[in-house]
Amino acid sequence: MAINSPFTTWEGDDVHGRRPVLTRVGVRLDRLFARLPGAPRRVIETGLDLTGEVEGRLHGRFPGVDGDWFGVVNYELRYADGRPQQVYLTDQLVPFHVLRLRE
Template sequence: MGLNSPFTTGEGDDVHGRRPVLTSVGVSLDRLFARPPGASRHVIATGLDLTGEVRGRLHGRFPSVEGDWLGVVNYEIGYADGRREKLYLVDQLVPFHMLRKRG
């Protein structure tokens, strides 16, 4: 069961079931996990690689009180050492300006 947003677009019907429409997006990890200017750096070779853009699936949205939109996104983050398994993040709130629609 995923996070249910009143702003989620659904498809299907009551007979066959409804499901959220998934939109392919790119998640900018560099911007989402921006480091503070001047922060010291300590490289951990087995840590998460929080650089670049990763593929995500947008399946909901919420407005903030100030009118900014947050997407409900599932995405994966890889490890710096290149291992095959990834950290799979489900139902993450991500500001829309950190997302890019993918074709």
């Protein structure tokens, strides 16, 4: 069951099923998982690659108390060693400043 935000748009009907409308976005992992300046780096070749941008599917949003917006996003993370398996993340709250609309 997907997180149903107050701003989720739905398609379909009760007979054929309802599903959230998905909007393609880019998730900028470098911003989402920013490292502290000067933090020591130790490369783990079998670790997750948290750099660059990956495709995500936005299906809802929530406002934060300070006026920032957070999207409800599904996306995948790759492993640094290039293996075909990925880590699938669903219903993640992601700050809008790390998202980019894709066509």
